[in-house]
Amino acid sequence: MAASDRTTLVRDTGQGTPLWAPARSRDDASSPAVPHQEVAGRQSADVVIVGAGLTGLATAQRLVDASPGRDIVVVDAGVPGAGASGRGTGLLGPRVGPAIERLRLRFGDSTAVRMHQASVEAVRRVIGLVERLGIDCELRPGEQFVVARSVRAAATLRARGQAYRELGLDVSERSAAEIRQLVDVPNQGGLAYPTAATLNPSAVVWGLAQSLAASGVRRYDNSPVVMLDQEGGLPVLRFPAGSVRTRTVVFAVNGYSDRLRLGVGAVLPIEVHALATAALPESTRRTLGWNHGAAVLDAEPLAPYFRLTGDGRLVLGGGDAIYPVGLSSSQLLARRTKVWDWLERRLHNLHPDLIDVPVEHRWAGRIGLTLDGLPVVGRVAGRQDVWFVGGCCGHGLAMSVFNAQAVADAVLGGSLPQLPWFRERAPWLPPGPPIRLLLRRYVAALNRRARQETERAERRNAEGRPRAHQGRNPADRAARSRPEVL
Numbered sequence: 001m002a003a004s005d006r007t008t009l010v011r012d013t014g015q016g017t018p019l020w021a022p023a024r025s026r027d028d029a030s031s032p033a034v035p036h037q038e039v040a041g042r043q044s045a046d047v048v049i050v051g052a053g054l055t056g057l058a059t060a061q062r063l064v065d066a067s068p069g070r071d072i073v074v075v076d077a078g079v080p081g082a083g084a085s086g087r088g089t090g091l092l093g094p095r096v097g098p099a100i101e102r103l104r105l106r107f108g109d110s111t112a113v114r115m116h117q118a119s120v121e122a123v124r125r126v127i128g129l130v131e132r133l134g135i136d137c138e139l140r141p142g143e144q145f146v147v148a149r150s151v152r153a154a155a156t157l158r159a160r161g162q163a164y165r166e167l168g169l170d171v172s173e174r175s176a177a178e179i180r181q182l183v184d185v186p187n188q189g190g191l192a193y194p195t196a197a198t199l200n201p202s203a204v205v206w207g208l209a210q211s212l213a214a215s216g217v218r219r220y221d222n223s224p225v226v227m228l229d230q231e232g233g234l235p236v237l238r239f240p241a242g243s244v245r246t247r248t249v250v251f252a253v254n255g256y257s258d259r260l261r262l263g264v265g266a267v268l269p270i271e272v273h274a275l276a277t278a279a280l281p282e283s284t285r286r287t288l289g290w291n292h293g294a295a296v297l298d299a300e301p302l303a304p305y306f307r308l309t310g311d312g313r314l315v316l317g318g319g320d321a322i323y324p325v326g327l328s329s330s331q332l333l334a335r336r337t338k339v340w341d342w343l344e345r346r347l348h349n350l351h352p353d354l355i356d357v358p359v360e361h362r363w364a365g366r367i368g369l370t371l372d373g374l375p376v377v378g379r380v381a382g383r384q385d386v387w388f389v390g391g392c393c394g395h396g397l398a399m400s401v402f403n404a405q406a407v408a409d410a411v412l413g414g415s416l417p418q419l420p421w422f423r424e425r426a427p428w429l430p431p432g433p434p435i436r437l438l439l440r441r442y443v444a445a446l447n448r449r450a451r452q453e454t455e456r457a458e459r460r461n462a463e464g465r466p467r468a469h470q471g472r473n474p475a476d477r478a479a480r481s482r483p484e485v486l
């Protein structure tokens, strides 16, 4: 890893501040604001976990629970939650990889069923973990709705609903009116996933970090691994100011794994975005009918999705994804600002009562995307003592914990589940500028499609809105000035 990369990883201030950035109390030694020391000199440990996101911390927690005496070290290039885990939007829900109808085609019915069931189990495990450790993370159970905003998306979701029905899985179709009764937002019907919740993802990270500290797990912050080496047949991790020799390494670096060249296939770094409003006035919450932990996602990937926090803020995610490799910090910041501005307009167009709601937080974070949409969890290059867990493709709040627990069990001598993402490598891409260009174009095409679909749905919705409300939103003006082309 080049020195400049390290600086970007640790201090990318242009990524904005998440709503849940830890409180900055320097008096409290357990406060997230006080980083632990860096790795210095020659150290050793039984197990080293690289990456203090949900995956790394949940791996350590499982090891501690199952094998209390082990000497475990967790290292991070920044602080816990510096990656995606501290910057998520907190929608805890099932689903892994591509849509169920594609999983059926690719893996057959029985594997598709087991994959979905594993993702439901993943949600339950997160809930079980935070309850057992007593982590106060504003956990609010509530269905996840995936809604259609266009006729085409409605047809896709109907077919998907049928696939779930045929497979006997607990996902039900809901009409537009049924969804509007729970959350009054424009939609053309959708699917309801019952095992789901919303929570504060950063609080989960810090709850785990504190639990591990109490169990004697050593943590080093601001300690980027620069190289995986070997000494006397054992893995050695090299850091800028020291090294750690160990028996087992678990890499949980997700969207940052390309820098380490581990040979686990392509886990592409992709930036995604979010924003949070001020607390909505009580009257607006009443109008929206929202007082629970339900979350609404769009059937169109990258289109805006949203949820309400316990204190009544709307958290909205989505918008253009950015492939950051090769972009300077100022280019990145300019692109992020455009995405945030676009998302803010979508928020204001969502409902007439939201038009004046101020946005108080804007942030971005880096996820790890594989080319087939499935995580990659397994041994690194066939080695017995080095593991990799990552590539949840932006849906890792539940799956990170499931995958982490599976690897911890395997480290302790168990076997990995027989599921398609437990594998040594994800599909691979040759490195180099031509591929980078192709990727950039591919991501741009996805972004364009999501933007067009969202704006088109907004115009259609504005046309159908009662006259008293028309003209208040920017989308209404666009609807009047532009003919709809479906």
Ligand SMILES: Cc1cc2nc3c(=O)[nH]c(=O)nc-3n(C[C@H](O)[C@H](O)[C@H](O)COP(=O)(O)OP(=O)(O)OC[C@H]3O[C@@H](n4cnc5c(N)ncnc54)[C@H](O)[C@@H]3O)c2cc1C
Pocket (backbone or CB within 6 Å): 009, 050, 051, 052, 053, 054, 055, 056, 075, 076, 077, 078, 079, 080, 081, 082, 083, 084, 085, 086, 087, 088, 089, 090, 091, 092, 093, 223, 224, 225, 226, 252, 253, 254, 255, 256, 257, 260, 272, 273, 274, 317, 363, 364, 365, 366, 367, 389, 390, 391, 392, 393, 394, 395, 396, 397, 398, 400
């Ligand atoms: C804006 C946004 C919204 C999201 N919303 C949701 C959501 O609503 N629901 C959902 O399910 N998922 C969501 N996600 C995805 C979810 O947050 C991730 O899938 C999950 O947090 C991944 O956890 P992780 O521990 O694998 O990775 P990360 O949290 O990224 O952790 C990786 C860690 O590795 C460290 N690291 C990297 N390189 C090195 C190195 N060389 N040496 C040492 N340490 C290193 C990093 O500093 C980082 O702390 C969202 C993500 C973002 C960014």
